[in-house]
Amino acid sequence: MVQISRKISESSLFQNFITAVILLTAVLVGIETYPSMIQKYGPILHAMDKIILAIFVLEIVIKLIARFPRPQLFFTDSWNIFDFAIVAAAFLPIHAEYVTVLRLLRLLRVLRLVRALPQLRILVTALLKSIPSMFYVGIFLFLLFYIYAVAAVFLFSANDPIHFRDLPQALISLFRAVTLEDWTDLMYIQTYGCDGYGYDGKEAMCTAPQAFPVLSPLFFISFVMMGTMI
Structure with missing residues (x-):
């Protein structure tokens, strides 16, 4: 199981799939800025959001299993902590009246594109080091x-x-x-x-x-x- 998870997490196909899901997230967040689209396709958008969240959770689980017998090593990478925090934020108990906060949390998922694209990650890392x-x-x-x-x-x-x-x-x-x-x-x-x-x-x-x-x-x-x- 550990070996399989390790192969999956390190495969380019898996990484490209996650990148595609992040891009889909960006598109869905943009669609949610149109009230007419939410009114017309609300249930579909909600279902797709749940599927995307499940994919991100599965990604985290696979990467944790790949680190066994020391899964804590997953959290030694700041980018992994960033990914984990964004996914975990989706499970915060937010009431319906704070739907705007929930949408902003979804928007944070788009930032995972920084992790998915190595060139962009290098640029952001250099920017952070220059602070x-x-x-x-x-x-x-x-x-x-x-x-x-x-x-x-x-x-x-x-x-x-x-x-x-x-x-x-x-x-x-x-x-x-x-x-x-x-x-x-x-x-x-x-x-x-x-x-x-x-x-x-x-x-x-x-x-x-x-x-x-x-x-x-x-x-x-x-x-x-x-x-x-x-």
Whole structure:
């Protein structure tokens, strides 16, 4: 039994079959986003979900048997723990009123595709290993935002109270700029002054117009270039 389970778990045919089932899971989860499809094919979708869950449970059982006489070795692989947790989550006692939670748990099954595709697994593993370095990148990005936001409040708050009246609003406006969402509007308001650009219909808020024809382009272009490159 152990030898048979080991051969099955290591066979490419079995692995390809599991990959196909995961892809089918992804399709079913997508179908469930259409209420009309659920209403029309609800029982069929529910039955297919049960079959898929049974296949995943059988996969776990086969892999556990393949590890005998030390089945605990199955849990020495982080990917196996991930697979086990996703399958086990389906057996949580979730009431009908929390159907959205149940659907989200089903959605997690799609993540098993990471395990099924070696190239994708390598990519995700490398990404996870880079998290410590990304933490320091995040610190640097925060410092960049903070310095520019404080400077923007000092420089532009009088001219542009909508976007730079205080530090929190300045941070939000700079986030808008770094995502390239109409960042040129922010620049033009400071370049031409609030009385010359951007405050149409909001003239009452433009109480102290001031133009920065040189400083504004330098400020925003430098911030956007650095922010988008990080």
